[in-house]
Amino acid sequence: MSKPVVKVAVTGAAGQIGYSLLFRLASGEVFGKDTQVQLQLLELPAAMKAAEGTAMEIDDCGFPSLAGITISDTAEQAFDGINWALFVGSKPRGPGMERNDLIRDNGPIFVSQGKALSRAAKDVRIVTVGNPCNTNALIAQHNCRDVSPTRFTAMTMLDENRAKAQLAKKAGCNVGDINLAIWGNHSSTMFPDFENGSINGKKITDTIKDRAWLEGDFMKTVQLRGAAIIAARGKSSAASAASACIDHIWRLMHPTPAGKYFSCAVASDGNSYGVPAGLIFSFPTRSLGNGNYEVVKDLPLSDYSKKKIEETTKELLTEREVVKDLLIK
Numbered sequence: 325m326s327k328p329v330v331k332v333a334v335t336g337a338a339g340q341i342g343y344s345l346l347f348r349l350a351s352g353e354v355f356g357k358d359t360q361v362q363l364q365l366l367e368l369p370a371a372m373k374a375a376e377g378t379a380m381e382i383d384d385c386g387f388p389s390l391a392g393i394t395i396s397d398t399a400e401q402a403f404d405g406i407n408w409a410l411f412v413g414s415k416p417r418g419p420g421m422e423r424n425d426l427i428r429d430n431g432p433i434f435v436s437q438g439k440a441l442s443r444a445a446k447d448v449r450i451v452t453v454g455n456p457c458n459t460n461a462l463i464a465q466h467n468c469r470d471v472s473p474t475r476f477t478a479m480t481m482l483d484e485n486r487a488k489a490q491l492a493k494k495a496g497c498n499v500g501d502i503n504l505a506i507w508g509n510h511s512s513t514m515f516p517d518f519e520n521g522s523i524n525g526k527k528i529t530d531t532i533k534d535r536a537w538l539e540g541d542f543m544k545t546v547q548l549r550g551a552a553i554i555a556a557r558g559k560s561s562a563a564s565a566a567s568a569c570i571d572h573i574w575r576l577m578h579p580t581p582a583g584k585y586f587s588c589a590v591a592s593d594g595n596s597y598g599v600p601a602g603l604i605f606s607f608p609t610r611s612l613g614n615g616n617y618e619v620v621k622d623l624p625l626s627d628y629s630k631k632k633i634e635e636t637t638k639e640l641l642t643e644r645e646v647v648k649d650l651l652i653k
């Protein structure tokens with residue numbers, strides 16, 4: 325009997341993240357060995373040759389779970405019939421560039437890709453990685469009339485993984501023992517919620533009693549980790565971002581164990597934690613096991629947490645204002 329095929333489009337396939345992500349998608353680790361993965365790569369014309377090189381290397385891995393690879397510089401072609409759209413491709417932030425300049429520069433990419441997606445795919449789930457990923461997801465969602473807004477997500481899993489790694493070192497535990505979620509924007513305003521999080525079922529703050537570290541070095545390390553990696557490596561995070569993208573998809577595909585949650589930026593329903601409706605906001609999220617999810621409701625928030633959530637909300641509202649002319653519907 326032939327195996328089911330999942331079609332996955334990856335934009336910016338010839339980039340740094342693409343170079344790690346594509347191999348892991350093709351290897352079968354996300355969708356399982358009993359599913360075939362069809363990769364549909366999208367690149368700019370100037371990077372098509374490099375994408376071909378990456379595709380040659382993927383072929384050379386001999387992954388039995390790979391159905392095939394197509395490469396295109398036309399979004400509608402790359403998105404034809406896809407089940408997953410991984411929006412990785414975007415322009416990097418240039419020297420001296422302000423965040424708002426980057427938002428304005430990258431916004432149009434997500435207008436055209438949102439429209440193309442609407443025409444080319446119906447049963448599709450979207451993961452936005454390209455920065456500023458929350459607002460890029462918002463733009464794509466508004467321009468994609470024929471796909472449910474709930475299908476659009478942005479990636480804050482890398483922030484979650486970074487936070488867990490720091491907590492595990494401090495507590496002397498395994499990262500797998502930690503339950504923690506990120507609130508808000510994938511930016512330096514995001515809030516890793518160490519107040520609601522747990523280590524082996526016990527509150528993080530009961531295990532790590534050094535509150536000054538949690539509010540200080542821990543928060544700073546997680547919020548500024550991207551910049552620290554650029555300073556050390558001379559390039560932005562790539563393999564860790566690809567790994568987080570794999571985790572993001574995997575978590576959405578598998579039912580979240582009781583009492584646990586993960587970080588996923590999704591459209592706010594307007595009735596959760598005071599976050600205005602429609603903002604693509606990272607919440608503690610649980611998967612129903614089939615790609616569908618629910619935001620965890622009624623977590624208690626201290627005044628400290630509320631303030632952090634307000635700060636990141638404010639930043640996302642400002643970003644939405646900057647791109648308001650790109651938001652149709």
Ligand code: NAX
Pocket residue numbers: 335336337338339340341342366367368371412413414415416417433452453454455456457479480482483510550560561562565
């Ligand atoms: P690279 O510059 O290595 O690759 C980007 C690729 O996108 C290039 O090959 C480029 O040709 C392609 N591209 C640009 N515009 C395109 C378009 N309109 N259609 C298709 N392809 C297009 O960047 P890379 O390191 O791979 O990072 C990609 C994005 O991920 C960046 O925006 C980066 O800021 C973002 N990140 C997001 C993270 C997150 O946690 N959400 C963390 C890592 C990373 O910083």
